[in-house]
Amino acid sequence: MRVEHQLRAFEQILNRYDGSLPLHRFLPAYFKQNKQMGSSDRRWATRHIYSFFRLGRALSKLTIEERLSISDFLCHDTLSPVVGKNLPDFSEEILLPLEDKLKLVQSKYPDFSLEEVFPFNAHLSEEINKIDFYTSFFKQPDLFIRVAENAAGEIVSTLKDNHIAVKQIGTTALALPNGTKLETILKEGLYQVQDLSSQHTGTYFMPNKYDKWWDCCAASGGKTLLLHSLEPVIELLVSDLRESVLVNLDERFRLAGIKKYHKKELDLLQNNDQILHHYAFDGIILDAPCTGSGTWGRTPEMLSFFEERKINYFANIQKGIVQNVVKYLKPGKPLIYITCSAFAQENEDMVKHMLETLPLTLEKMELIKGYENNADTMFVARLIKKQE
Helix, strand or coil, X not given: CHHHHHHHHHHHHHHHCCCCCCHHHHHHHHHHHCCCCCHHHHHHHHHHHHHHHHCCCCCCCCCHHHHHHHHHHHHCCCCCHHHHHHCHHHHHHXXXXXXXXXXXXXXXXXXXXXXXXXXXXXXXXXXXXXXXXHHHCCCCCCEEEEECHHHHHHHHHHHHHXXXXXXXXXXXXXXXXXXXXXCCCCCCCCEEECCHHHHHHHHHCCCCCCCEEEECCCXXXXXXXXXXXXXXXXXXXXXXXXXXXXXXXXXXHHHHCCCCCEEEECCCCCCCHHHHCCCCECEEEEECCCCCHHHCCCCCCHHHHCCCHHHHHHHHHHHHHHHHHHHHECCCCEEEEEECCCEHHHCHHHHHXXXXXXXXXXXXXXXXXXXXXXXXXXXXXXXEECCC
C-alpha cells in the first residue's frame, strides 16, 4: 500500500502543477494547503516530482508511472518503492554509475533517446558537449558559496565539524550538497550563495580603484557583490526593473558591509536619458534577462513547460537593452555581457549582433560549461567600447 500511497500523492501534485510558478515555490504552497501530508510524504513527493521532470520529454509514449520509475532509477542511488514495483530487475543496479544506468534503460527501452531529455537541442551553443549536457539533467547541481579567501579555511573546518560534506574549489568557492542549510551554521555575511559558473564571470570584470561601474540588471545584486569583492574602492550604480528585488539587494549589501552605492528602478527597454544623462561608466555589467536554460538542472520542470518561441522573445529583449546601455559606457571601457543560457541565439549570436550594430570590439568570450562541474552553464563576454 505504501507505493500506491506515494503514487497517488505524486499524481495529485502533477495534475495540479501547470508550470506558472517555479516548482520550488509551488510545492511549499501545495504542502501548506495539504497539511495531512507528513514529512515523509512531502520528501517522497518532492523527490518524485523532480525526478519525473528530469526525464524531459523522453519516452513520452509510456505511462506516467513508467516514466516516473525510469527517471527515479536514473536520478537516485537509493531505491524507491516505485522502482521496486515497476522495475524489479533494476533494483539491484541502483548503485551503478549513471552512464551504466542509462545503458540499462536503453537496452530495456530502445526508444529512449537522451536528445529528447532536452527537447530544444537544435538551439544549443555549438561548444556544448550535448551528451554530457543532456546527462547532467539527471543530477541535482551542487550548492556553491563564495567566501573571502582569508576565511575559507576556517569556514571549511566549521562545515566539517557540522558533518557537512564540503569541497573547496579554488581560493574562494566551496561546493556543498544541494539543500544544505547554512543559516544555523555560518554567520550572515560570511558567505554568498553563488553558483560556481557565476563566480567565474568575475574573472572578466577587471575593475580599477575609483572606477564607476553600473550593474544594470542587478536583481538581488550577486554580480555587484562579486565586483565589490574584487575591488571595494569603486562607485556603484545598481538598477533593476523590479523594486521588490532591489529591496532584497539592500539587505544583501547591508550584510556584506556595502554602504555606499546608488540605486535606481529603471526599465532598460525605455529611453532613460533624463535620469542617466550625466552618467559615464568605466564598466557596465549586463547580466541579461534570458531563458535561463543553463540553470534548468535546478528547475527541471522547464524541460516540459518552456515554450520555444521565448528564445526569440528574450533575444529581442537583450538587443533592446544593450542598445540602450552602451551609450553610457566610456570609450575604451568594458561591457560585461552575461547570460545563464545554453542557447546560441542569446550567447554567440548576440555578441555577433553587438559587434555588427554597436561601437564595440570583442576582447574575449566564453561558454562556461557548468555541466562539467555539477554547476550551471553560463556565457560571458567582455566587449570594449571603441574610441570616438
